[in-house]
Amino acid sequence: MQKSSRRKVIGGSGKGQTVTVIEAPVLHNQRRKALIMFWVTLVVTGLLGGTVASHYMHPILGILTGLAAGFFLGILLGFLVLAWPVIRMIWWWLPEILTVTALIYGWVLLMTSTPLWASLVVVVALAASALFRVVRFGVLSVFWCLTVRHRLRMCFAAFIAKNRQGTLPLILLARPTPAGERVWVWLRPGLALHDLEQEGQLQRLAVGCWANEVRVTRASRKYAALIRIDITRRDTLADTVLSGLPDFVPDDMPATAPVSPAVPPVGVNLNDVPVRPRRSPDTNESRPRRARQPEPSPSDDIDPNDYA
Numbered sequence: 001m002q003k004s005s006r007r008k009v010i011g012g013s014g015k016g017q018t019v020t021v022i023e024a025p026v027l028h029n030q031r032r033k034a035l036i037m038f039w040v041t042l043v044v045t046g047l048l049g050g051t052v053a054s055h056y057m058h059p060i061l062g063i064l065t066g067l068a069a070g071f072f073l074g075i076l077l078g079f080l081v082l083a084w085p086v087i088r089m090i091w092w093w094l095p096e097i098l099t100v101t102a103l104i105y106g107w108v109l110l111m112t113s114t115p116l117w118a119s120l121v122v123v124v125a126l127a128a129s130a131l132f133r134v135v136r137f138g139v140l141s142v143f144w145c146l147t148v149r150h151r152l153r154m155c156f157a158a159f160i161a162k163n164r165q166g167t168l169p170l171i172l173l174a175r176p177t178p179a180g181e182r183v184w185v186w187l188r189p190g191l192a193l194h195d196l197e198q199e200g201q202l203q204r205l206a207v208g209c210w211a212n213e214v215r216v217t218r219a220s221r222k223y224a225a226l227i228r229i230d231i232t233r234r235d236t237l238a239d240t241v242l243s244g245l246p247d248f249v250p251d252d253m254p255a256t257a258p259v260s261p262a263v264p265p266v267g268v269n270l271n272d273v274p275v276r277p278r279r280s281p282d283t284n285e286s287r288p289r290r291a292r293q294p295e296p297s298p299s300d301d302i303d304p305n306d307y308a
Helices: 024-053 059-082 084-092 094-113 116-131 133-158 201-208
Strands: 002-007 015-020 170-176 180-186 213-218 226-232
Touching: 024 059, 059 084, 084 094, 084 133, 094 116, 116 133, 133 170, 133 180, 133 201, 201 213
Parallel strands: none
Antiparallel strands: 002 015, 170 180, 180 226, 213 226
C-alpha cells in the first residue's frame, strides 16, 4: 500500500512523498490470494449453506441465504488474507507489545490503587532487585531471547535461501541456556538443514545474532524440518571454579607435611624389574583380547550443548 501526500513548506513548493507499508509484489500476491479465497468461500459456503437451509425453508430462500452467508464470509476471509502481512508483523512483535502494555497498565494501576508511600516502596524494591546477579541475568536472558528471534528472522530474509513465495521459516521457541540461547525453528519447503551448513553461513548467522558462535542441529528424528539453533555468547567453561577441598584440611597440620603418606622413591632399581622373554614373530599364539568396557551413556538431564 502506498500513501502519497503533498506538503507545502513556507518559501518553497510542496513535494510528493511516498510511504510504503507493504511492497508492491507482496501486495499484488496478497490481492490475488484474497480474490481466490473470496470466490472459493462464496461457492463452497453458498452450496453447502443453501442445501442445509433448503430443508428448513423454501429452496429459493435457502439458496439465497447460503449465497449471502458465503458472500459475507468470503469478504471476511479475503480481508484477513489481504491484511496478513500486517497481522504477521503484529504476531512477530506480540511479546514486546504485551510486555510494554503490561508495564504501562501495571504502572497506572499501581499509582491509582495504592497510596504514594506504597508506590515508592514498590518502585524502590524493584530498583534494588537489580543489584542481585540472578535478577540481572534473568532479565538479560529474556531480553536476548526476544532479540535473537528478530535477528534470526532478519538473517533468513537477508542471505539465506527461501522458497519462491518468499515464506520465511517459523521461529517456534527461544529459551536461555548457560552459554547463550537455544532456538527451535520450523523450516518451510525450499529450505533444508544443508543450506544452513554451507560454508560461511554459520559465521554470518553468528554475526547477525551478535554472538560468538552458532551451531545448527536437527531437533527431531521424525521431522527434518524441525531444527535447533544453539547460540553461544559466553564461555562458561572458562570461569574459575573454587575448590572446597582446602576446607577439609585440619588446621593443626604443619605446612611441611608431605602430600602423600608414602615416601617417594629416590631412584629406580632396574634389577628388580623382571625380564620377560620376547615373543618370536613366527609364534602363532594369539594374544587374548581384553573385554571391551561399555561407554557410559550421558545423563538425560544434562545437555553438554547448553554449556558450549
